[in-house]
Amino acid sequence: MSSLTSPEVGARVLPARPSASGGIERWVERHLRWILPAPAVIAMALLLVVPLVYTAYLSLHEWYASSVLGPRLVWLDNYAQLFLRDERFWPAFRVTLIFTVGAVALTVTLGLGIAHLLIRNFPGRGLARTLVLLPMIATPVAMALVWMTMMSPTIGVLNYVLRSVGLAGSAWVSSPRSVIPSLLLVETWMWTPMTALICLAGLATLPSEPFESARVDGASGWQIFWHLTLPFMRSTLVVAALFRTIDALKVFDIVYVMTEGGPGFASETLNLYVFQTSFKYLNLGYASALIVVFFTLILGASMLLIQVRRSPL
């Protein structure tokens, strides 16, 4: 302690400083644009690139986690199996696409509609806005369990309600025909609040002048919506659609909890198939090939949407 305040030490250190660190400082100064992002780049490389490259490498191998043998190089066999002979890949691909298109269309359309209602001034608006957000706040797994109970064909409340108004009950998630619409219902219920929130933010930032002049020119509500709101909201909607597309492509929790991909494989999405292949079948080589395909799909969808956002109408 005392040495810090002693004049000898201070006298020795202070004059030495500029000359000793001058080289380093100048070097840092010159390479600042590399040094500042370096930690982030290294973290990204370790967390993203390394696993991705390793997955791609594994996808060229046959490897069961429970086997005493290590990975065996099979080149593109896994991919050939996957695209040409696998009876579960294409159905899972189809289910994923249908589910995604359905989920995005429903949540974005309804979200925009709800945002339109909530942007208006009415008594209790704050309360209504809070209530609308509730499904998104609840834990998806817990909500999926609740929905599953409600959808039970024998003892569920949904069929009870349907029957009490004279309609036939549905099998809901217990039939290959109604499983996807039922899952879409849950997905829409759960995630429409998110798109509504995004749209609400978008609507709040719209300029008021074009709308006023349109109204003065006598445009109908529909014309205003179609020719003004929609074009103005374009980039907001694309952002909402982008988020929802990525979420819906990798949907897992509600499907796993409610159907485990069933009945049969009628609601098996790609993500679920990857899970079964890796964690149930311990077939890590094949699962890696599936992940590579899946990753490409998500990347492609994202790039497509970003392109849509940038391109002029």
Place this chain on the structure above:
Amino acid sequence: MATWTRRIALGGMATVLVAFLGWSVSGPPPVGAQAGFDWKRYSGKQLRFLVNSHDWTNEIIRPAIPEFEQLTGIKVAWEIFPEDQFRQKLAVEMVSGSGSVDGFMSLTSWDGLRFLKAGWYEPIQKYLSNPAVTSPQFAFDDFFPNTRQIATVGGQLIGVPLYPEVQLLYYRKDVFKAKNVAVPQTMEEWEAAAKKLTDKSNNFYGYVSRGKRSAAVYTLAPFIFNFGGQWLDKDNQPLLNSPAAVKGLETYGRMLREYGPPGVVNVHTYEVVDLMSQGRVAMASDSSNWVSSFENPTKSKVAGLLGYARIPRGPGGSHTPLISWAISISAQSKNKEAAWYFLQWATSRDMVLRQAKAKIPVARKSAWESPEFQSGLPKEWLSAFQATLPDSYPNQANPVVVAVPETRDAIGAAIVAVIEGQDAKDAAERAQKSVAEIIKKTQ
């Protein structure tokens, strides 16, 4: 086989004498303690077991471990995990080859061949036939012969069976009486009874069993066996498109479709128990283990109303799978003899008797026949189980292959398809093709 049984018999006789003398001076000995066998031989060793969560692991063995440690001087770490996590944890530890696991449990019908192929099991016959490390009191021939087969994988004895289960027909005595229906003895009578008892307008169904993809394979099994079919032929090739298997699949699918509750393709064993306990169905076929749930009045509306019977017979007789978890020694263990001591102790007469007192089904004849086990369980359940046991097929809950989860998913898809009304022959052919491919790739 004969030599070691004789040795055990001779040793047993000698021990009985010595033990009797010992008893007369010092009172009853603690569990497992007998004169003439050196339980302290591996004193100071440490063991680590990875086990699946079950009443047996949690309530019978865990609290008794201090007794084992006192008896042998061996320290035991008893690590319990739920089934899925248990398998993942075990796989990671065994693949790493660290040798830190000395023993583990496995469901041989599910894990057996995979674990055997991976080289994780230490065959136990050589310990069993070595009187230096096996207590004369152990008496392996006290286990029902069929249950010893459960622990035999690829021709090798790989462990000791713990709590066996077969399948039984559960039925509502009151409903049968009211509708004047007799307990079905044949497959035809079974289906006729299911038809007669179904009353859809009142939301009441004649029969339920599992319809959910992978789970349903287990309850389909007796239908295939009873029509004279098998899962695999001698060369381990699937027989799913055989006429008997197609007939079994067709009957099972039709009964669930016509007389089962709506949404049966999403029914797992838990839903079977719920539907029965809630009084929604007249009959169910599933694991024999559910008796305590059904007879528990706080969980079940039908406690006291249930009857228990063998699965009705077909042209091939009446056969159900017989399955059980088993406890094994890890081939990577550095303390195999000490681990064998633990296995012997955990499945000794005395410990199995404790298990029987807790109404957990037992594989030992002596414990099964004990008054503690026989009292308190329905007489009909006991006799139905005992009648089923000799004709049951050890481990045949599914084709016994390396890749059981994939195989069960492939067969399960066929079951769902048939329940949904597709042609059984087509579905069976598809399953046959998929399973043959899976076997080809993994074996």
